[in-house]
Structure formats: C-alpha cells, structure tokens
Amino acid sequence: MTDPCPTADSHARPAAAILAALDSSASGLTAADAAARLARHGPNSLPDEAPRPAILRFLGQFNNALIWFMLAGATAAALLSHYIDAGVIMAVVIVNAVVGFLQEGKAENALNAIRGMIAPHASVLRDGHRVSVGVADLVPGDVVLIEAGDRVPADLRLISARNLLIDEAILTGESVASSKATDPVAADAALGDRRPMAWSGTLVASGQGSGVVTATGPQTQIGQISTMLGEVQTLTTPLLRQINAFARRFTLFAFAGAALIFVFAVTLRGFSWEDALMAVVALAVGLVPEGLPAVITITLAIGVQRMASRRAVIRRLPAVETLGATSIICSDKTGTLTRNEMTVRRVVTADGVTMVQGAGYDPTGHGFAPDGITRDLLRAAIQCNDAELRPDGWKVEGDPMEGALIAAAIKAGLDPAAERGAGRLDAIPFDAEHRFMATLHALPEGPVLLVKGAPERLLTMSGDQAGASGPQLLDAAFWTDRIDEAAREGERVLAYAFKAMPQGTTGIGFDDVQGGLTFLGITGFIDPPRPEAVAAIAECHRAGIEVRMITGDHAETAAAIARQLGLARDPQVLTGQDLDRIPDAGFVKAVARTQVFARTSPEHKLRIVRALQSQGRVVAMTGDGVNDAPSLKQADVGIAMGIKGTEAAKEAAQIVLMDDNFASIVAAVHEGRTVHDNIRKVIGWTLPTNGGEALTVIMAILLNFALPMTPVQILWINLILASTLGLVLAFEPSEPGVMARKPRKAGAGLLTPFMLWRVCFVSVMFMAISLAVFFWALGQGREIEVARTMVVNTLVVMEIFYLFNIRYLHMTSFTLTGLKGTGPVLAAIAVVVAGQFAFTYLPVMNGIFGSRPLGLMDGVIIVTIGVLTLVVLEVEKHLLRGVFDDD
Incomplete structure (x- = not known):
C-alpha cells in the first residue's frame, strides 16, 4: 500500500487513482484485509478522553479568589459570633460551587455530542458482497454505499454519484445541499467545493452513491474538529478576571x-x-x-432572566456580563443575518428584467403582473418542480429554490395546483453531472419538454430564445452579462428552456434534451437579510461594536449580503484560500481590516477568533454547526443557534439563541x-x-x-x-444611551x-x-x-x-x-x-x-x-x- 490515507488531495485525483493508492477496488476489500487494516488503523471512532474525577471537579470550584474573598467575609462574621450571617455566606459559596460543577459537566459533553453524530452502521462491499458492518469497523479502502437518509459514516472519495445531494451544513454552514459528482476538482478547492468527497457526519439528502473510505476516526474532517475542540482552552471571562484580581488585591x-x-x-x-x-x-x-x-x-x-425574555438562554453565568464588554461580533450568515428562506429576487427574459418584491416563502402582499414571456417562464418553473409550498406557515417541503419559485408564481397570480394539473408524462431528475432537470407535459398544444438547470448548461443546449414576437436567435453574450450581473449581487441563478415534442411522445431521454431548446430566461435567488438584523447592525455600529461575517458561502454572495445588511459600503472579503496564503506575520492585520470571510473551514474560524483576541478584542462568535464548535469555545462569548444548531455547537457555547436571530444578540449585548x-x-x-x-x-x-x-x-x-x-x-x-457608548476596554x-x-x-x-x-x-x-x-x-x-x-x-x-x-x-x-x-x-x-x-x-x-x-x-x-x- 503506497498511500494508506490520502486525505490531503483525494478530491483532486481520479477515483481509480485513490482506489489504487489504497490497494482496493470497486468491489471492496476482503474480510481478512479489512480485519488487518482495522488492527493497523484502529476503530473508526473519536477517542474518548479520561473524565476528570467528579470530586476533583467539585473541589476545583473553590479554587479562585472570589471564593476565598467570600470565605474571608464569612470568617469575619463568625469571629463576631454572627453565625447566621456566616452561614448565609457559606451557603452562597456552596451553591456557587454546585452550579459551577454542574455547568462544567455539561461543557464536557461537547465532544460526546460530536461523537454521537457518527452513524452506528454502514453498508459496505466485502468480498464483492454488500454487507452491513458497524461504523467503528470501517477502514481506509472500504467501499461504502450511501443513499437518501443515510449519515455518511467516514470520509469518502466518491466512485459513483446519481442525483446525489448531501447536506453539509454542519461542516460548511451552507443552507443548500451540496450536489456531488465524481470528477476531480482543484487541489486548493474549499471544503464546500470538493464535490467528489462525502464527509463523515453529513446527511445524504437525496440520490445514491458509493465511495472509498479515505479517512476514519480522528483523521476525518469531523475528527479533526473534535481534536481542535479538545485542544481549545476555555477562557476566563473578563468579569471573572476582574473579580479575581480585585479580590486578591483587596x-x-x-x-x-x-x-x-x-x-x-x-x-x-x-x-x-x-x-x-x-x-x-x-x-x-x-x-x-x-x-x-x-x-x-x-x-x-x-x-440571565432578562436575557431569557429576549430569547437568549445563558448556559454559563458570567457570560451575561461578558456580552456587555463585546467589541466585535463574528456572525454566521445563513439563518442568523438572513432568513434562511430562498427568495426569487429577479426574473430576466429577452424583453427585460422584473424585480420581485417580498422576502421568504410567504407570497401574500407582493403581487405583480408579469408579461407573456415572464409568465411562461414562471409557469415552466412550477411545472418542472417537485417541491410543495404549504400555506400553513408557508413552509417548503423539498428543495428551497423550488419552493421559492412556487412563491414567486403565486405572486404573479398563477395557481400552482392548476398549472400542475397538466399531466406530467415523464421526468429526468436533477443530476449533479448533467446539472439540469427535465419534465415532459401533455399540454393542449401538444407534448412539451421543460428544462430547468444551470444557465451555462442550458445555453449550450439552446438554439434560440423566446421573444415577444416569437423565437429569436440566441444572444449568448446578452445572457452571460445578465448572469454575471446577478452573480455580482450574490444571487444563485437558474435558467429555463422548453421544446415542443412530436405528438404521441410519452417519454424522454437525455438525447431529447441535448439540443434544439428555446431559452426562456433566468431567475436570481437570494436568501434575504432579516430586516431586524439590518437595524441591529446599525445599532452595533452606534455602540462601537464591529460586526464580521464568517460564512461557508461564496465570496460574491457573502459580499452582496454584507452590503444589503449595511455591514460595510464596500466590504473587504477574504476567502479561506486567501487566508491560507497570508503569512503568519501579516495574518492579524489582514483579519483586522476584513469584514467578510467566505468559504472558511473550522481552522480558519478558529484562527480568525484568536487573531482578533490577540488585539485585545472581546469577541462574540455565533455558529450552528459542528464546524463552529472550536471557535465557539475559543471566543469570549460563544453563541449557538437554538433552532438549527447542532448539539455540539450548543454544548461548546455559553449562550443559545432560541430564535436564531442576530437582533437577539444585540439585545443581549444591551442587557450585558x-x-x-x-x-x-x-x-x-x-x-x-x-x-x-x-x-x-x-x-x-x-x-x-x-x-x-x-x-x-x-x-x-x-x-x-x-x-x-x-x-x-x-x-x-x-440607563438612557447604554448602547450609544463605546465598548469598555478589555483590560x-x-x-x-x-x-x-x-x-x-x-x-x-x-x-x-x-x-x-x-x-x-x-x-x-x-x-x-x-x-x-x-x-x-x-x-x-x-x-x-x-x-x-x-x-x-x-x-x-x-x-x-x-x-x-x-x-x-x-x-x-x-x-x-x-x-x-x-x-x-x-x-x-x-x-x-x-x-x-x-x-x-x-x-x-x-x-x-x-x-x-x-x-x-x-x-x-x-x-x-x-x-x-x-x-
């Protein structure tokens, strides 16, 4: 075996090369080989740390100057024979020790929460046969089969992927599931862009696939995060540092x-x-x-009680006051600064651009009257669509972007149920390799093929475009400019096309879609900013608190949202790749002048927080995924999301937001x-x-x-x-004007x-x-x-x-x-x-x-x-x- 664990660049090499490097094959390992590798590599599990004895954890609660200070007061009262007063003080000491003991025990559950994210069993090929084995028994070189609903059991280099979508939010923070393919990508691709990889602990949203195990246990991405989390030392809060110093001197x-x-x-x-x-x-x-x-x-x-009424649950008591000293807030984007609800922002046809009002999936109150081509495009968008938009709370079942298209169609006066009444005869599901979805419908004018997918893909398959007076010659340059314009605004773009099929057509194949399409236009989607987050950021600026956005999303999207939020007029953006290229000597200065960090990894987030703290800043950090846990623990105040947050993030944080809303952070700072x-x-x-x-x-x-x-x-x-x-x-x-003052100095x-x-x-x-x-x-x-x-x-x-x-x-x-x-x-x-x-x-x-x-x-x-x-x-x-x- 020449390379037993090629995790560093397995996404940049063909699957066949990885199989060869691991001395494996598409039919998997033999049982004997798997047993030998298990003995050599160890189980596919995260290591357990020896727990600190409970009695030592309890006695440790008395080892600080604050407690000594209180004991001094109790001694002074006892010397005057005022035993009731001394008894009250001792009771406070004991209660504080018990509370601290219980909270510390909860903190130690952070690593256990990460361990619980690894699936118990996995389907693998052994001796050419599909068998179910315990996840702990997986080894590098095993070929694992995954399908919708599975949790990925180890880091995999995909060998095959059919309609495979994986929710990687716990690692990347992206709200949209990542489409997977088998072709290699660039060696320096960000974690969220490594399409031929499936990461341990992530969830298969749809489709099927198979992959060879490239890393197990601590070597996986989630394992490396667990190791980082264990190495991060919990910081003493500014209040406790001040009280301890004051108590010792006094x-x-x-x-x-x-x-x-x-x-x-x-x-x-x-x-x-x-x-x-x-x-x-x-x-x-x-x-x-x-x-x-x-x-x-x-x-x-x-x-704590006041913050609870503002939807912020405090897990560690001193964090209440630490919030008041916060001078910089590092926030996730999706769901915290934004609504986490995709919205159609624009519809572009050959005849012009229609901007769609409203935010989120609720279509009420924002109607508009589209022209003929725009109406045809929206009709195609809801027919070539598998999502459902439920009016009870306007919740989406299915792909968020497809749900947003239904909301836009309702705003345009279309009835999705009636439009879908046109019988669907056949469909080609979305596939990451082909990057489009196609459906065949029986319409009064005859069978019609509808296609929805990546704009650049549909442009290559189209010969003309829809115009007000009929089909026109396709203007590829025009559409490229419109697509680039939407991308600069941070929008995700989908394109739409159609093709009239011969009478009697009842089925379609890939050959039917490859050419002869009429291009209808494009739609631009955005996860809109929360209105209350815009106001909250403005309040932060008045209070002298800087806000940084740290996200796994693309740089253009993050920068556009930052502008809409008022984070900065012309935000400075650094990607994870940019951060990797900055030498250590200049890292702190680069971080200090940057407002947006995109395509970041857990290591990047941890370095960013430490760089800001090295400048004497009191840093609050928000997060929801396993990838956020180390930086949440490192920050002076870690703030986890209560709705979409993972248990690992909540256990590593001091504060949990019950509404996942950035405005609640600012309210908590006010209270702090x-x-x-x-x-x-x-x-x-x-x-x-x-x-x-x-x-x-x-x-x-x-x-x-x-x-x-x-x-x-x-x-x-x-x-x-x-x-x-x-x-x-x-x-x-x-007091009046409490948020008009600058943050107090950390020291x-x-x-x-x-x-x-x-x-x-x-x-x-x-x-x-x-x-x-x-x-x-x-x-x-x-x-x-x-x-x-x-x-x-x-x-x-x-x-x-x-x-x-x-x-x-x-x-x-x-x-x-x-x-x-x-x-x-x-x-x-x-x-x-x-x-x-x-x-x-x-x-x-x-x-x-x-x-x-x-x-x-x-x-x-x-x-x-x-x-x-x-x-x-x-x-x-x-x-x-x-x-x-x-x-």
Missing part, C-alpha cells in the same frame, strides 16, 4: 492593614491585645464587603452592558459604606479615642444595608478611575461626617451610646441618599424618574427605615446592639445631613464625570 490589603493596625494599637497606643483584636475585627468587618460576591452573583442571575453597569453600581455603593466605617475605626485607633461604633453595630449596618439597598441595584433598568478594571475616586471621596466624606456627628453629640453632653446610635443612623441615611446618586453613573439623578425611584428601591428603603426604627427604639435591640432612642430633632438633623450629602455628590458627579474617561 483581601491582601484588608488583612495586611488589619495586622498593621493591630501592631500599632498594642505597641504605640497601649491597647490590650484583647481590645486591639476586637478593634481589628471591627475594622475587618467594616472593610471586607462580605456580601458583595453574593450580590454580584444575584445581579448576573437577574441578567446593563448588568455590568449594575455591578459597578453595587461596588461603587458598597465600598464607600465599608470604607467609611473602616476609616472611622482607623481614626479612632490612630488618635486614641473611643470607637464611634462598636463591632456589633458595624455588623448591623452591613447586614441591614447589604441585604436591602445593596441588592436593589441588581434590579436597576438600563479595564471594575474600579475605573472615576469609581476609584468616588470610593475614596465618599469614604472620606462619610468618615468626616460620622466623626463630626459623634463629637457633636458628645459635646452636647450625650451618653456615648446615644452618640454611637446617631452615628449609625447617620451612616444609614447617607447610604440611602447615596443610593439615589449612584443609580445613574452617566447622568444626573435630579430627574423625576431618578428621584421617585423604582419599586424595589422604595421597598428596600421601607425595610431599612423599619429596621433602623427597631434598632433605635426597641428595647431588645437596644440590649443587643447597645443603641439608645433618639429625639425628633435628632432625626431631622440626620435626614438633613442625608439631603445635603446627595446635593454634594451630585455636584461632584457633574464637575468630575467628564474628567475621567471610564467608557
């Missing part, structure tokens, strides 16, 4: 600061170690926002930006609360005066605020310059006001318990008014909508107010927290401080918001 800072304060208090301030420890615990409780991770998780979960804004609001509100408390304690230790709040009072503030006001920010609606942290300034400014202000209230109350001769009660209430009231300020990061809060709040905001404030009344006036709470009742004027003073706080913060936001470039 936790280190908090505990280092607490240790320094402890040493300072004992050595320089003369504190006993017990008192110093209690002060440091108060500092730690005040500084560490133990409820923050839980609130962030809840914020993401609310985003809102989620990120709300997370920033939660952080920007929480940290100053803790910072003000912590600075107050630090000042007391540094200046050696009594603590303005006891540790248990600090815990009360954290508990009453984090579970109410901190949580309602997760429910905030989108931008959660604490942007403005937010960092805001945390420091508000923390210092809260500390200064708290100390001022504390010393004012003591100066009035009040007991220290009363002064501390005033400090606690002042902090809580300032936090309430600060909440109204931070609800809007990009505009003033002094609007009617801003001041009246939302339902959750008002409900949370009511709970906080009730809690503070209980803290201040209930004897049992006075006993637990050391608080004391306050007078009416005390309450007026505290509320006035809150109002002034809001005014100061609004002025500060107005003056400084433009100084910082946070977006």
